[in-house]
Amino acid sequence: MDELKKFNYLHGALRETLRLFPPIPFQHKAPLKPDRFLSGHEINTNEKTLLCFCAMGRMESMWGKDCLEFKPERWITELGNTKVEPSFKFTAFNAGSRSCLGKDMSFIQLKIVAAAIISRFQIRVVEGHPISPSDSVVLHMKHGLKVKVSSYI
């Protein structure tokens, strides 16, 4: 477990993946009583607010000019530590009182699986394979991901 905490670059790569491709790409919320946004817009109980996590993870105003680039370094401080971003900015696990209870557990599992695979196999995406999302509540790849796997061992 302690070893996993040292995998800062992998941690950044996982966060970057979740920023650009959140498995739950959008959310909706409705107020229990009529309310007002900070912008002044009013909202009633029969109205829903749609939050698009996929778009929020790609907004230049939040992530900078390189917002569309996959940059694990984004999550590493100048001193080499893991950079923490507020959950209302990095929304893959939602934010607030109903946010994901398995967030930390997910990173442990993802790191264990990724480290086990990456240390044994070289994985290359098959050239020309079409990559696009499917229309679904959970983010899936329309055509899956074709890869070539070769063993290091």
Ligand code: HEM
């Ligand atoms: C990469 C992996 C995961 C992602 C991206 C993710 C994302 C999310 C999101 C966006 C929500 C909010 C859903 C909503 O409000 O409708 C949520 C809720 C939740 N997640 Fe996860 N999750 C992940 C893995 C896990 C794991 C591994 C567990 C359990 C060990 C877990 C347990 C939960 C629970 C219990 C809730 C409901 C919390 C509540 O409503 O109070 N999640 N998750």
